Amino acid sequence: MVLxxxxxxxxxxxxxxxxxxxxxxxxxxxxxxxxxxxxAMGGTFLLRIEDTDQARSTExxxxxxxxxxxxxxxxxxxxxxxxxxHGPYFQMQRLDLYRKAADQLLATGHAYHCFCTPEExxxxxxxxxxxxxxxxxxxxRCRTIGADQRAAFEREGRRPNLxxxxxxxxxxxxxxxxxxxxxxxxRELDDWVMLRPDGVPLYNFACVVxxxxxxxxxxxxxxxHFLNGIKQRLLFEALGAECPQxxxxxxxxxxxxxxxxxxxxxxxxxxYRDKGFPAxxxxxxxxxxxxxFSGDRDLFTREEMVQVFRIENIxxxxxxxxxEKLRWxxxxxxxxxPVDQLAAxxxxxxxxxxxxxxxxxHPRWLANAIACYQERVQLFSELGPRLGWLFADRLQVxxxxxxxxxxxxxxxxWLANFADELAGSAMPPSWPADxxxxxxxxxxxxxxxxxxxxxRWLGPAGIEALTRAFTxxxxxxxxxxxxxxxxxxxxxxxxxxxxxxxxxxxxDTCVQRLRAAAAG
RNA sequence: GUCCCGUUCGUCUAGCCUGGCCUAGGACUCCAGAUUUUCAUUCUGGCAACAGGGGUUCGAAUCCCCUACGGGAUACCA
Numbered sequence: 001m002v003l004x005x006x007x008x009x010x011x012x013x014x015x016x017x018x019x020x021x022x023x024x025x026x027x028x029x030x031x032x033x034x035x036x037x038x039x040a041m042g043g044t045f046l047l048r049i050e051d052t053d054q055a056r057s058t059e060x061x062x063x064x065x066x067x068x069x070x071x072x073x074x075x076x077x078x079x080x081x082x083x084x085x086h087g088p089y090f091q092m093q094r095l096d097l098y099r100k101a102a103d104q105l106l107a108t109g110h111a112y113h114c115f116c117t118p119e120e121x122x123x124x125x126x127x128x129x130x131x132x133x134x135x136x137x138x139x140x141r142c143r144t145i146g147a148d149q150r151a152a153f154e155r156e157g158r159r160p161n162l163x164x165x166x167x168x169x170x171x172x173x174x175x176x177x178x179x180x181x182x183x184x185x186x187r188e189l190d191d192w193v194m195l196r197p198d199g200v201p202l203y204n205f206a207c208v209v210x211x212x213x214x215x216x217x218x219x220x221x222x223x224x225h226f227l228n229g230i231k232q233r234l235l236f237e238a239l240g241a242e243c244p245q246x247x248x249x250x251x252x253x254x255x256x257x258x259x260x261x262x263x264x265x266x267x268x269x270x271x272y273r274d275k276g277f278p279a280x281x282x283x284x285x286x287x288x289x290x291x292x293f294s295g296d297r298d299l300f301t302r303e304e305m306v307q308v309f310r311i312e313n314i315x316x317x318x319x320x321x322x323x324e325k326l327r328w329x330x331x332x333x334x335x336x337x338p339v340d341q342l343a344a345x346x347x348x349x350x351x352x353x354x355x356x357x358x359x360x361x362h363p364r365w366l367a368n369a370i371a372c373y374q375e376r377v378q379l380f381s382e383l384g385p386r387l388g389w390l391f392a393d394r395l396q397v398x399x400x401x402x403x404x405x406x407x408x409x410x411x412x413x414w415l416a417n418f419a420d421e422l423a424g425s426a427m428p429p430s431w432p433a434d435x436x437x438x439x440x441x442x443x444x445x446x447x448x449x450x451x452x453x454x455x456r457w458l459g460p461a462g463i464e465a466l467t468r469a470f471t472x473x474x475x476x477x478x479x480x481x482x483x484x485x486x487x488x489x490x491x492x493x494x495x496x497x498x499x500x501x502x503x504x505x506x507x508d509t510c511v512q513r514l515r516a517a518a519a520g
Numbered sequence: 521g522u523c524c525c526g527u528u529c530g531u532c533u534a535g536c537c538u539g540g541c542c543u544a545g546g547a548c549u550c551c552a553g554a555u556u557u558u559c560a561u562u563c564u565g566g567c568a569a570c571a572g573g574g575g576u577u578c579g580a581a582u583c584c585c586c587u588a589c590g591g592g593a594u595a596c597c598a
Contacts (some may be wrong), residue, residue, distance in 0.1 A: 088540035134522040296546045325548040375561045482557040494559035
């Protein structure tokens with residue numbers, strides 16, 4: 001048992017953002033895959049903040065990243081605001097650990113001080129380029145520096161960087177969980193800087209020290225890190241630690257097929273939240289960018305994903321982001337939501353459209369109204385504008401509706417007479433009057449085969465019967481009658497079933513609007 | 521320049537590792553039809569792809585090679 005645990009340590013994965021910008025699509029997907037892999041393997045998922053780029057790191061970005069992850073439902077077991085036994089989880093709080101590792105590497109000869117100035121490094125690079133060397137990087141001038149030269153540099157006041165001493169031409173055979181077996185010759189890489197004179201580490205160094213300290217076993221990250229992975233493997237080796245399993249995944253491309261950048265405003269995850277995209281739909285969609293749930297299904301929950309997710313199944317080819325499909329997926333999720341949940345979650349976008357009184361005193365009525373639009377919207381934010389006609393004092397009539405009102409010369413007469421008919425009917429009263437009884441009795445949108453409940457008020461079916469009897473009586477074709485009525489009542493030519501509209505509006509408002517339309 | 525990775529319908533993908541069940545499946549989009557009082561939903565049907573060329577094999581989307589195209593890397597950023 002103990003032995004088994006040594007061979008297969010508890011999987012520990014991390015997402016390690018640098019707080020230099022918002023959480024964008026690519027970062028969200030990386031986090032999501034790491035999270036899913038951790039959950040799938042019954043392991044631990046943690047967050048580490050790589051804030052060593054002090055000039056660009058901000059507290060605001062950190063907040064946005066954490067909020068974005070939480071919104072997507074990606075939770076972490078260790079990290080900021082969660083604590084954990086392997087902290088601190090901010091790199092700037094781990095400087096002593098890097099220092100210690102640096103001393104060890106210096107002592108074992110895996111690292112050396114480099115006194116070159118940026119200008120000297122650049123000159124060396126130019127020289128290599130002129131020699132048509134395939135690889136162009138640091139020329140390793142300080143590799144073999146003597147004590148005299150070193151002392152001379154120090155007298156000049158130069159402060160050294162710490163560089164990693166790369167093996168000269170070693171063929172690294174590595175296995176990447178996504179790319180498979182790949183060979184890289186270390187001559188493609190130069191002696192990279194680990195530590196600045198001020199003691200702040202650079203990415204590859206801090207990353208490895210932390211992955212060791214945090215016992216990371218698997219790393220899923222963007223393919224821009226593939227070569228960093230080679231450098232890091234060597235560093236693990238030099239430090240006598242085991243390297244995690246790496247999986248380098250292709251980048252997400254934008255519609256133009258270019259790399260998604262942090263500057264693309266609509267790639268900030270919180271923008272999707274603010275625009276009314278359901279989080280679980282965004283999660284679902286992002287998961288599909290480079291991974292397939294199965295051959296015949298692309299709608300799934302987080303839990304279902306965790307059941308079947310395997311890092312090895314992430315695709316090697318880059319994917320383009322398609323907002324059209326994302327939106328379809330949002331609509332799909334909204335349709336499947338219980339209507340009360342939809343109302344609650346859409347509320348932030350409904351505050352201006354729906355009077356506060358409705359929320360507190362007419363919840364069933366509002367739920368019915370929202371239910372009528374459930375299959376007609378894709379985003380929470382689309383609900384408010386659609387509901388406007390319900391509360392309008394003076395109805396806005398759009399062009400299509402005006403056409404429908406003008407098409408039949410007799411329409412004004414029909415509407416006036418229909419108003420009289422409704423005035424004497426048992427239709428439910430109109431908001432703000434109390435109509436809770438009717439709203440509780442009838443669930444919208446009404447369905448043809450639904451049984452008619454016992455109620456003293458007319459429901460949609462009853463109103464339809466009344467209407468059909470009326471059109472028969474005045475000798476008007478039902479089909480032509482219906483359009484001007486909808487126009488008069490909602491001001492548009494689209495929307496829920498007409499009798500749901502009548503029911504929602506209630507007797508008095510219907511009468512009033514029909515008469516107003518009849519009067520022109 | 522050099523190195524690495526990739527390329528299946530317009531898009532996301534299944535299939536590829538372990539060749540035959542692939543006249544290549546699903547989804548989004550689009551088109552047509554059905555249902556319907558409008559819109560939407562739903563249902564039915566349709567358009568649409570193995571980048572190109574060689575090779576291996578009885579047989580290749582699947583294995584090998586070359587070409588083209590795309591992406592990534594080549595920092596005192598991460």
